Amino acid sequence: MPALERLAALGLELPPAMRIPGQKFETVQVSGSRITIAGHLPFDADGKLAKPLGKVGAEVDADEAYKAARQVALGMLASLQAAGVDLDRVEWRKAFGMVNAAPGFNALPGVINGFSELLLEVFGERGRHSRSAIGVAELPFGAPVEVEAEAVLLPLENADGTAPAPTLDANPVTADSTAETSTGQTKRDPGLRLADYAGISPLSIPAEALVRSIESLSNLFWISIGGTVVTVFLAALVNLVGTAEGVLPFGEFDIPLSVLPIACLAFAMFLFWLTASRLRMLAGALSDDDLTAAMARDIFRLDPPVLDVFAADNLRYFAPLSGFSVLLWNWSMFLGSSIGLIFAATILPGSAASVDSFPSFLAYAGFTLAIMAYGVRRTLLPLRHIHQRLHGQPLRIGAARTVVAVLVAFGGLLTSNTGMPIAFTGQWQEWNPVGPLRANAIDGETLLLEGGQAIVLAGIQALRPDQTCLDADGSVYACGREATLHLQSIVREQEVFCFVAYPNLGACVVVTNGQTLPRRFEETITEQNIGARMVAAGYAFGEGDATEILRQTQNDAQRQRRGAWRGAFEPPGHTRTPHRAAP
Structure with a gap:
């Protein structure tokens, strides 16, 4: 039976073909045998948007949305007829249904069943099609349903003009789509309800892969942005509290600074690998023939990632607030702050211990640069492919973005470690005189000068403030506190004079009224050096280059x-293995 006769037999009437004021697109396009049909809204017989309007599950119930989907199918047939398409030669291939769903409403397939069932009723076997049904936040004009579709135009010899009416079980999804009420009336079931829908995805496999990849x-x-913030914070924290001891206090635990660069590199490597993997998965989903470019663009438009790196404005050579630009700035900040953290975790503790840590810093920094280069390359390739698929041209970084990225990286470097320019200009090897000033002891190796400047005694490592030891008879005592008290006794009621180098290392001596002050750093390397006096008292130990200088003093103690x-x-x-006094 011809399609129009079948419509009449079903008591259905086609509404006017859809026309939207200011419409800038074709409702129906025929290319060879392929027919693509733009998204249609439900219109009534007067050519007006069918009521009710609003969100399904709130202002519109499921039955009303089901009827609206049937009205969408009728409107689509009217558009085909208006475009000169012979309905008796149409064979349906695919439908993409969108439901203006209220939060919590997920009986989406049951709503779009209204569209699918009408095609089966009118076209029979030629009405069978694949389908997706998704919930969206909004639809144009508040419509409850919108559907776009694809079909093919059969050759004349294959279109016999008949459309056998399907049986109720022609569509497995709607085999049980009618039910009898207690009054004997037949009521149409709109499909799966909330309880029945748990765990079932309404999307096709490529569309589902696309949505999951975007999520x-x-x-x-978000993890990348958070990692950058944490890296900047850790670098600043290490600068403040961790350089002297070579550890970062964390509650009751001390985290060795050498662990931080390794953790930073591992985090960057894993994050880049996972991001590139998800982008490749997304690019693969876009390459599927069942997922049209129009459908993909709709998914990206309706559910973009938090940084929309797929929008068309990313293709401009310099769009500072586009998704890709912000992502690039974040990566650049992470690179700079990572190098700042590595500097704080290698160079500064090495300086405090008078050890050359520059080779370690160069090795870590080289690994960081290699990982960043790997990450950018691995993520940029699928991004280019995705933009080529969506917008017809590949994504490029461009010279302007590159320059800004370098500046942001340097900004991250200086933000996380303000002392790096001093280090690389050689000023950290200069010993500048400070004092004479009154001082107090913070712990066994740190002085707090009058005015608030903290100085770590160079070349020694004292007992920790909270450390306990065993005395000769095996009793536990607070040796760390004793070390602090001994340093306080050395500087009490006297002034100290220091030569200080970057970042806060000092060689200090106690001075009395009328005493000639040292004129050079070398003149402080005597038995009256405060660090040497702490070693002589048995509360500190030589380290780094000072180990040999203080060896005899330490052996005597x-x-x-x-x-x-x-x-x-x-x-x-x-x-380490506990030290014991010599017998």
């Missing part, structure tokens, strides 16, 4: 069982 990318972008040498103790800074 994963949003999560990864051990032989005479001064300070911590009178029993057993754990050397500060690292976990």
Whole structure:
């Protein structure tokens, strides 16, 4: 039976073909045998948008939305007829249904069943099609349903003009689509309800892969931004509290600074690998023939990632607030702050211990640059492919973006470590005189000068403030507190004079009224050096280049069982085998 006769037999009437004021697109396009049909809204017989309007599950119930989807199908047939398409030669291929769903409403397939069932009723076997049904936040003019579709135009010899009426079980989705009420009336079931729908995805496999990839990318972008913030924070924290001891205090634990660069590199490597993997998955979904470019653009438009790196404005050579630009700025900030963190975790502790850590810094920085280059390359390739698919041209970074990215990286470097320019200009090797000033002891190796400047005594490592030791008879005592008190006794009621180098290392001596002040750093390297006096008292130990200079002083303290040498103790800074006094 011809399609129009079938419509009449079903008591259905086609509304006027859809026309929207100011419409800038073709409602129906025929290219060879392929027919693409723009998204249609439900219109009534007067050519007006069919009521009710609003969100399905709130202002519009499921039955009304089902009827609206049937009205969409009728409007689509009217548009085909208006475009001169012979309905008896149409064979349906695909439909993409969008439901203006209220939060929590997910019985989406049941709503779009209204569209699918009408095609089956009118076209029979030629009405069978694949389909997606998704919920969206809004639709034009508040319509409850919108559907776009694809069909093919059969050759004349294959279109016999008949459309056998399907049985109720012609469509597996709607085999049980009618039910009898207690009054004997037949009521149409709009499909799966909330309870029946749990765990069932209404999307096709390529569309589902696309949606999940976008959701994963949003999560990864948030993690990337959070990682940058944490890296800047850790670098600043290490600068403040971690350089002298070589550890970062964390509650009851001390985190070795050497762990931080490794953790930073591992985080960057994993994040870039996962981001590139998700982008490749997304590019693969876009390459599927069942997913049209128009459908893909609709998904990206309705559910973009938190940083919309797929929008067309990313193709401009310099769009500072586009999604890709913001992502690039974030990566650049992460690169700069990572190098700042590595500097703080290698160069500064090495300086405090008088050890050359520059080779370690160069190695870590080189690994960081290599990982960033790998990450940008691995993520840019699928991004280019995706933009080519969506917009017809590949994504390019451009010279302007590159320059800004370099500047942002330097900004991140200086933000996380303001002392780097001093280090690389050689000024950190200069010893500048400070004092004479009154001072107090913060711990066994740190002085707080009058005016608030903190100075770490160079070349020694004292017992930690909270450290305990064993005395000669095995009793536990607070040796760390004793070390602090001893340093306080050295500087009490006297002034100190120091030569200070970057970042806050000092060689200090106690001075009395009328005493000639040292004129050079070398003149402070005497037995009256405060660091040497702490070693002689048995509360500190030489480290780095000062180990040999203080070796004899430390051996004398051990032989005479001064300070911590009178029993057993754990050397500060690292976990080692406890030292015991010589018999």
